[in-house]
Amino acid sequence: MSATYATAPGRVPGVGHAVALMRSPLRFLTSLRAHGDLVRVDLGPMPSLFVTSPPLIHAVLTDRKDLLDKGRFYDKVRPLTGNGVIHAYGDEHRRQQAMIKPAFHRDEITRYIEVMREVTEEKTAGWRAGARIPVDKAMRDITFNILARTMFGSVVDRRAHEELARILPTVLEAIMWRTVSPGDTLEKLPLPMNRRFDRAFAQLREAISRVMLAYREGAAEPGRAGMLAMLLDARDETTGEGMTDEELCNQIVSVTMAGSETAATAMAWLFYELARHPAIEERVREEVLEVVGERDFTMADVGNLPYNRRVLQELMRVRQPILVISRRAVRDFPLGGGHVKAGTELFYSPYATHRDPELFPDPLRFDPDRWLDRSAASLPKGAYTPFGAGPRHCIGEQFAWAMMHVVLGTVIRRWRLTLADGVTVREMPWATVNPNHMPMTAMPVHRRKPVPSP
Numbered sequence: 001m002s003a004t005y006a007t008a009p010g011r012v013p014g015v016g017h018a019v020a021l022m023r024s025p026l027r028f029l030t031s032l033r034a035h036g037d038l039v040r041v042d043l044g045p046m047p048s049l050f051v052t053s054p055p056l057i058h059a060v061l062t063d064r065k066d067l068l069d070k071g072r073f074y075d076k077v078r079p080l081t082g083n084g085v086i087h088a089y090g091d092e093h094r095r096q097q098a099m100i101k102p103a104f105h106r107d108e109i110t111r112y113i114e115v116m117r118e119v120t121e122e123k124t125a126g127w128r129a130g131a132r133i134p135v136d137k138a139m140r141d142i143t144f145n146i147l148a149r150t151m152f153g154s155v156v157d158r159r160a161h162e163e164l165a166r167i168l169p170t171v172l173e174a175i176m177w178r179t180v181s182p183g184d185t186l187e188k189l190p191l192p193m194n195r196r197f198d199r200a201f202a203q204l205r206e207a208i209s210r211v212m213l214a215y216r217e218g219a220a221e222p223g224r225a226g227m228l229a230m231l232l233d234a235r236d237e238t239t240g241e242g243m244t245d246e247e248l249c250n251q252i253v254s255v256t257m258a259g260s261e262t263a264a265t266a267m268a269w270l271f272y273e274l275a276r277h278p279a280i281e282e283r284v285r286e287e288v289l290e291v292v293g294e295r296d297f298t299m300a301d302v303g304n305l306p307y308n309r310r311v312l313q314e315l316m317r318v319r320q321p322i323l324v325i326s327r328r329a330v331r332d333f334p335l336g337g338g339h340v341k342a343g344t345e346l347f348y349s350p351y352a353t354h355r356d357p358e359l360f361p362d363p364l365r366f367d368p369d370r371w372l373d374r375s376a377a378s379l380p381k382g383a384y385t386p387f388g389a390g391p392r393h394c395i396g397e398q399f400a401w402a403m404m405h406v407v408l409g410t411v412i413r414r415w416r417l418t419l420a421d422g423v424t425v426r427e428m429p430w431a432t433v434n435p436n437h438m439p440m441t442a443m444p445v446h447r448r449k450p451v452p453s454p
Contacts, residue, residue, distance in 0.1 A: 016042025153226025
């Protein structure tokens with residue numbers, strides 16, 4: 001690694017910046033921009049570069065010369081998740097992405113809208129006036145069940161969907177733990193935690209295998225087989241061959257891993273911000289009632305709720321769930337006036353970049369109308385990357401926007417969620433920036449019926 005890069009303060013011989021990161025990871029990451037476009041951070045004995053400049057972030061994300069793979073932290077979870085689209089590299093990544101992409105076409109998402117609404121209504125049907133709702137857990141439950149039903153459709157019954165949704169949190173916990181755990185020793189020990197993780201992965205893969213068998217035996221209703229049908233029917237553009245069962249299982253794990261925890265975390269923070277800003281909450285509700293009213297959501301509604309869209313854009317800025325994204329140099333290449341050597345681990349923090357005061361004045365203020373003055377497209381490339389960019393841009397972005405719109409609109413036209421008195425919600429940085437807890441009080445929305453004209 002070039003010695004011309006600035007080194008972040010707080011380095012301790014032998015452990016690098018581990019102490020500074022553990023003491024206050026969010027403060028540490030948001031401070032790096034002040035030290036340069038590329039900043040050396042030593043993670044234990046492993047020297048790394050943090051990319052803080054939007055143009056360089058864009059260059060790293062949009063690399064099309066196969067200069068970078070996903071990095072050491074993804075290597076640590078690959079034995080669990082397999083070499084699905086999230087982990088594949090180069091030609092293999094392009095092959096897998098081409099096979100999966102049709103499952104996220106707008107026409108397919110249009111069919112998933114009904115599932116998103118159904119799940120949200122079912123999961124909130126038991127709420128009662130004045131009840132204290134753990135909103136972080138409620139959003140996980142809703143999100144994981146939406147993913148289970150859109151993935152497997154009518155191939156399995158609702159009980160199986162619930163089973164899959166119960167397994168996913170443990171699987172994701174394992175993935176996140178192994179992503180952030182130091183070294184490679186802890187995950188190899190026969191600890192109760194590791195045994196629990198291994199059981200959850202075995203259960204998930206067994207459940208997926210049962211679902212694929214049921215689909216092949218004709219158990220799915222026509223037109224309601226979910227993403228699984230698209231994946232089973234996908235063919236390689238060159239060879240015409242489909243995916244093996246192992247590849248299918250890897251893709252399902254990859255897609256659910258990429259989409260569930262981040263969406264659930266974002267939705268929990270959304271209702272937190274709305275509770276803190278009642279005027280914004282009321283504007284959101286009024287727009288939903290004006291455009292959608294009491295009828296079911298449609299895909300067209302997602303594009304006809306401009307204020308809701310700005311609220312969600314601002315959410316993905318100030319409450320960006322992803323703390324860091326990693327890459328690794330496969331070979332030497334120039335970057336930012338310096339030279340990156342093969343094997344160097346590179347990181348950038350969407351969380352920190354989205355809170356850069358040079359890019360977003362008063363960055364901690366939740367202000368959806370800031371997007372009226374400056375659209376995302378007018379920002380420097382690399383400044384706002386809620387779903388990444390370049391060849392590894394999140395393939396499920398439009399699915400995620402649609403799901404957030406539908407969940408938000410379905411909840412807000414029925415319920416007002418308020419923060420419980422005396423409760424402080426803190427950011428808990430892990431692989432995603434989760435709330436430590438989020439107890440909120442649910443109150444039904446009472447709307448006046450229009451008075452008929454005389």
